[in-house]
Amino acid sequence: MSPGDLPSGRSPAVVRRDGLFALHQEAERLRLGLGKSSPWFYAHLDADSACYIFPDPAPYYWPDADAGRHWWQCRVPVRMIDGEPVTSSLAVLPETFTALPSTVPRRRQRRLAFTSRLTERDVYLWGRDHDTVCSPDYCGYTSPG
Numbered sequence: 001m002s003p004g005d006l007p008s009g010r011s012p013a014v015v016r017r018d019g020l021f022a023l024h025q026e027a028e029r030l031r032l033g034l035g036k037s038s039p040w041f042y043a044h045l046d047a048d049s050a051c052y053i054f055p056d057p058a059p060y061y062w063p064d065a066d067a068g069r070h071w072w073q074c075r076v077p078v079r080m081i082d083g084e085p086v087t088s089s090l091a092v093l094p095e096t097f098t099a100l101p102s103t104v105p106r107r108r109q110r111r112l113a114f115t116s117r118l119t120e121r122d123v124y125l126w127g128r129d130h131d132t133v134c135s136p137d138y139c140g141y142t143s144p145g
């Protein structure tokens with residue numbers, strides 16, 4: 001399998017920040033174990049960028065992804081408020097996923113899969129670096145604590 005192939009053969013779904021947050025809320029509500037609806041995450045996502053979601057299970061979940069697991073491990077390349085592209089993971093129910101809009105041309109799908117697999121920085125690492133400058137003045141986020 002080349003890095004540009006989508007293992008599931010599914011087209012990526014496309015949502016905006018609110019849609020992605022709703023998916024995180026569902027993952028948290030259903031305790032799927034991958035994805036939390038944190039206000040911090042929402043506040044630090046670029047509001048103007050499209051968010052792509054595609055099933056992309058880790059090798060140890062593959063090819064038995066359907067065995068005993070009723071959700072799909074999805075890769076979600078996102079753009080943060082400073083413009084940096086990072087990657088994240090999210091559990092999505094198959095029926096939820098198939099109901100999402102998908103309008104990504106085939107060539108773009110392969111490029112998307114390829115580049116997001118090459119993106120090693122994830123939301124956690126981005127947040128760790130951002131933490132030193134995070135403030136209402138810098139990024140607009142006010143910690144609830």
Ligand SMILES: [Zn+2]
Binds near residue numbers: 044130140
């Ligand atoms: Zn911040």
